[in-house]
Amino acid sequence: MGSKPRVRFAPSPTGYLHIGGVRTALFNWLWARQTGGSFVLRIEDTDGERSTPENEQVILRDMKWLGLDWDEGLEVGGEHGPYRQMDRLEIYTEFANKLVDSGAAYRCYATKEELDAARAKLKADNPKAQFRYPGWWRDRRDWPADKPYVVRLKVPTDGYTTYEDLVFGEQRVPNSAQQDVVIMRSDGVPLYNLGCVVDDLTMGITLVARGRDHMINTPIQVLLYQALGYDIPQFAHLPMMLGKGGAKLSKRHGAVAVGQYRDDGVPAQGLLNYLARFGWSYGDEEVFAMADLIKKFSWDRCSASDGRFDPVKLTAIAFEHLKTPALIDDDAYATHTDPFLREMFGDYDAALVARALPLVRPRARTYREAAAAVDFLLLDEPVMEDKAKNKFLLTDRAQHLPALHALLGAQTSFEAAHVETEVKAWAERDAIKLGAIAQPARVALTGRTVSPGLFELMELLGRERTLARLESAIAMRDES
RNA sequence: GUCCCUAUCGUCUAGCUCGGCCCAGGACUCUGGCCUUUCACGCCAGUAACGCGGGUUCAAAUCCCGCUGGGGACGCCA
Numbered sequence: 001m002g003s004k005p006r007v008r009f010a011p012s013p014t015g016y017l018h019i020g021g022v023r024t025a026l027f028n029w030l031w032a033r034q035t036g037g038s039f040v041l042r043i044e045d046t047d048g049e050r051s052t053p054e055n056e057q058v059i060l061r062d063m064k065w066l067g068l069d070w071d072e073g074l075e076v077g078g079e080h081g082p083y084r085q086m087d088r089l090e091i092y093t094e095f096a097n098k099l100v101d102s103g104a105a106y107r108c109y110a111t112k113e114e115l116d117a118a119r120a121k122l123k124a125d126n127p128k129a130q131f132r133y134p135g136w137w138r139d140r141r142d143w144p145a146d147k148p149y150v151v152r153l154k155v156p157t158d159g160y161t162t163y164e165d166l167v168f169g170e171q172r173v174p175n176s177a178q179q180d181v182v183i184m185r186s187d188g189v190p191l192y193n194l195g196c197v198v199d200d201l202t203m204g205i206t207l208v209a210r211g212r213d214h215m216i217n218t219p220i221q222v223l224l225y226q227a228l229g230y231d232i233p234q235f236a237h238l239p240m241m242l243g244k245g246g247a248k249l250s251k252r253h254g255a256v257a258v259g260q261y262r263d264d265g266v267p268a269q270g271l272l273n274y275l276a277r278f279g280w281s282y283g284d285e286e287v288f289a290m291a292d293l294i295k296k297f298s299w300d301r302c303s304a305s306d307g308r309f310d311p312v313k314l315t316a317i318a319f320e321h322l323k324t325p326a327l328i329d330d331d332a333y334a335t336h337t338d339p340f341l342r343e344m345f346g347d348y349d350a351a352l353v354a355r356a357l358p359l360v361r362p363r364a365r366t367y368r369e370a371a372a373a374v375d376f377l378l379l380d381e382p383v384m385e386d387k388a389k390n391k392f393l394l395t396d397r398a399q400h401l402p403a404l405h406a407l408l409g410a411q412t413s414f415e416a417a418h419v420e421t422e423v424k425a426w427a428e429r430d431a432i433k434l435g436a437i438a439q440p441a442r443v444a445l446t447g448r449t450v451s452p453g454l455f456e457l458m459e460l461l462g463r464e465r466t467l468a469r470l471e472s473a474i475a476m477r478d479e480s
Numbered sequence: 481g482u483c484c485c486u487a488u489c490g491u492c493u494a495g496c497u498c499g500g501c502c503c504a505g506g507a508c509u510c511u512g513g514c515c516u517u518u519c520a521c522g523c524c525a526g527u528a529a530c531g532c533g534g535g536u537u538c539a540a541a542u543c544c545c546g547c548u549g550g551g552g553a554c555g556c557c558a
Contacts, residue, residue, distance in 0.1 A: 012558050047557055112556065128481040130554060150556055168485070177483040177554090185556040192558050216484065216553045239486080239551090246550060274492090277507095281493055284506040303493080306551055310491050313508045317492095323521070362521040423517095438517035450519040 005037035041073030104227035254311035265368030270318025340371035382447030444473035
């Protein structure tokens with residue numbers, strides 16, 4: 001093991017991959033990529049009630065979609081495995097025994113019922129009091145032979161536990177505020193604190209970066225490291241991502257599942273860019289390519305105050321990527337739009353779409369919107385918006401259409417620049433405002449009032465389809 | 481209730497370490513305008529914040545104290 005940083009992301013498969021979790025994963029990943037260190041992915045599935053293999057699969061799938069690849073962990077393996085906590089039970093038992101043997105922890109035979117009763121009694125006497133484990137078994141060694149027990153950490157009753165947080169600075173928590181927490185359940189499954197410390201220890205993790213909601217656990221974990229005789233890693237806690245109004249971020253504040261963004265057609269790098277800027281800043285810069293982020297990220301530019309998730313800003317940042325070829329080149333754009341095109345149109349003329357997409361980019365907020373915006377090219381007939389049709393095709397506004405048709409019919413080249421020159425010359429000659437020609441023509445060709453430039457459209461559609469659509473538009477008016 | 485964390489426009493934030501360049505800058509949103517064959521993009525302009533109260537100082541968003549607000553946690557959850 002060298003001196004390179006080793007960081008990790010350790011989600012619980014108790015639900016889909018949440019964007020708050022992605023932010024944590026991202027910061028760890030950026031640090032590993034910047035420093036040439038390792039990014040470890042492990043699964044903390046000790047909550048048997050809520051963990052499922054399906055959730056685990058979703059998490060792995062979403063991490064891959066985001067491009068947050070890991071050097072060690074599930075699927076890729078590594079020399080510190082296994083990387084799923086339920087596959088590491090013997091290791092925790094070994095460490096728990098070590099703690100009990102050294103006197104740093106002890107067996108507690110109090111049953112859940114006894115604890116509940118004591119808690120209830122205390123609440124009855126004083127509703128505001130905080131229940132704390134009374135230490136019944138703290139100093140006993142008269143352990144019953146065949147009764148279930150949990151393992152509790154013997155927390156010092158005085159003094160302070162301190163550590164340096166890369167984001168929050170020096171932390172100093174009175175031990176008197178802690179209690180003898182359970183670190184191992186009676187069924188031999190470790191609790192979060194034990195599992196986390198043993199894993200970070202045995203996996204050689206040098207820096208633990210996680211959400212601030214875990215900050216409360218850190219003193220206990222520091223105590224665990226010390227009891228086990230290990231140096232503590234560095235810690236970096238990240239401020240919380242809350243929903244609008246300051247409440248815990250949930251579905252009603254917008255999509256929180258990564259999978260939802262993928263399905264909506266939001267680019268992964270846009271999502272990541274938004275998340276990177278949440279609790280981290282680099283002067284006034286806001287739009288970053290991934291390579292930039294890797295280069296510029298640092299813990300000392302992380303903020304300590306909580307923030308609120310804003311789906312509108314996320315869309316804006318994602319749009320910056322979507323419309324900028326330097327951030328997403330045209331080939332990549334086409335590749336990412338492909339699944340949506342297939343979903344909407346089945347097999348399609350990829351070469352034709354590839355020519356149209358660059359014109360659509362400044363108008364599409366997602367890949368899905370981009371796919372929808374080229375429908376007029378892929379459908380035999382454009383889908384007519386009623387309003388557009390009634391206003392531009394069935395009225396006098398369509399009066400120039402026959403002349404336009406005649407002019408275009410006489411052209412051999414349908415290159416945008418050429419058609420533009422010809423049409424503009426005609427308009428000038430006959431003193432017709434270009435808009436009077438363009439809008440009805442646009443509707444005839446696309447069915448909409450909104451589209452890329454008219455002459456580009458003609459080039460894209462080609463001579464035959466352009467003329468045919470103008471003819472049917474003219475016919476529409478005659479029939480009405 | 482107890483312990484811990486935090487506090488700049490509606491939101492994300494710069495500035496705070498080393499007080500004056502800040503009657504506070506950028507971005508999103510919103511409004512107005514320009515460009516243009518439409519829309520979008522782009523460009524220009526505008527609205528909008530240092531939570532409150534005390535100090536310290538010639539000078540405080542920046543330092544100190546108090547208050548208030550917000551958040552996390554107090555489980556054989558993670």
